[in-house]
């Protein structure tokens with residue numbers, strides 16, 4: 006680099022292609038563009054130093070440039086080793102400069118990182134030049150937040166512990182990285198006004214820390230904005246699940262038996278997209294409410310044990326662990342496709358698969374592996390068990406991410422500008438902002454809203470301009 010921007014990406018020469026796709030995305034992201042229009046003069050994020058850990062895609066590039074236009078400085082990493090779109094990362098770094106003279110944003114992300122690379126990148130977004138500390142975190146899955154919390158915990162304990170036998174390979178990498186980290190975690194955590202968290206799994210971690218009184222700064226749960234989880238998790242997945250399966254395998258989905266594990270927001274989107282292609286969809290669930298919903302929606306609900314031998318495609322969408330085991334994969338049909346669309350890679354027991362005696366891994370292409378069992382049958386595993394819609398395809402399309410990311414921008418503004426209103430805890434955005442995010446996306450689709458008359462508003466007991474529903478309403 007020229008010294009103006011520190012960064013690590015795959016290839017800055019991809020920036021021009023990245024810029025063209027970013028411009029196409031801007032047109033599909035009316036919520037983010039409205040944020041720019043509304044706040045570019047006031048610059049509510051002036052002084053914000055945001056450490057961002059979220060899939061470095063074209064859509065995220067539009068988010069990053071919105072945050073910058075609102076006054077923020079940012080450093081960015083991806084929250085998954087396979088999800089970066091290298092051309093988007095390059096365009097961020099180059100900014101309005103050239104590949105020889107980049108003038109954009111420090112990004113540390115490339116497609117196909119190792120776990121060591123991944124946690125190095127996380128360390129880079131928390132390491133600011135000039136002895137400054139980040140004062141905001143924007144997280145997806147909670148890894149940046151976890152890293153800071155572990156750093157503080159071990160600083161206070163006086164040492165980073167040795168890994169124990171039960172620790173995962175990834176946790177060993179984190180411990181090693183923390184052992185050699187030069188960060189002052191206590192000062193860093195004190196400097197952070199808060200974190201805005203994108204996804205279900207990251208939100209789980211935050212509530213857990215809050216329950217254990219371990220949370221060090223306030224958090225806004227962006228996932229549970231209705232305009233996030235009921236749109237991105239469902240309609241986004243409806244688009245990007247089959248995109249990932251198609252690009253990974255190009256197998257005809259129609260007529261096949263597809264098992265979807267988990268019927269939450271993501272599972273509902275998975276089931277609909279597979280059924281839309283003509284697959285016969287079977288759902289597995291642990292929650293009687295979601296199981297009943299799946300049955301009412303017309304899907305067979307079974308246990309994986311009972312149907313594993315008939316499945317052509319198995320997709321996990323649970324946020325849970327060990328959902329598909331090595332024993333399940335041993336019992337599958339030849340060339341059954343196995344993929345995960347939940348946040349972490351422990352939904353499919355990859356470690357157990359690798360440890361199966363006599364098993365052989367044959368890489369077909371990046372993010373597509375055939376695992377051949379001693380009896381000769383194979384399973385096709387997508388993205389090494391990591392989220393396949395971002396590993397094998399390009400994640401959710403721009404329009405749905407505009408909803409999610411407009412919530413992110415509003416949440417960053419809330420926490421950064423009103424820290425006194427948010428004592429340490431986990432919050433969701435108020436309903437009027439949720440409704441506002443939806444409103445910003447209506448015109449682009451030609452939606453005409455009906456307006457309540459005063460009499461009607463009185464009758465319902467709501468204001469004619471909203472909010473329209475009580476907080477407990479489920480949509």
Ligand code: NAI
Pocket residue numbers: 204205206207234237238242266267268269270271272289290291292295322323324325326328346347348349392393394395401
């Ligand atoms: P959710 O909580 O709405 O749904 C998960 C469902 O899985 C629940 O209904 C739960 O009862 C069920 N479940 C849990 N353990 C199970 C098991 N062992 N077997 C069968 N079912 C089980 O969560 P949501 O929002 O659907 O998210 C699911 C995962 O997807 C999370 O990890 C989330 O972070 C991730 N996510 C991924 C996206 C992507 O683009 N790949 C987008 C949004 C979320």
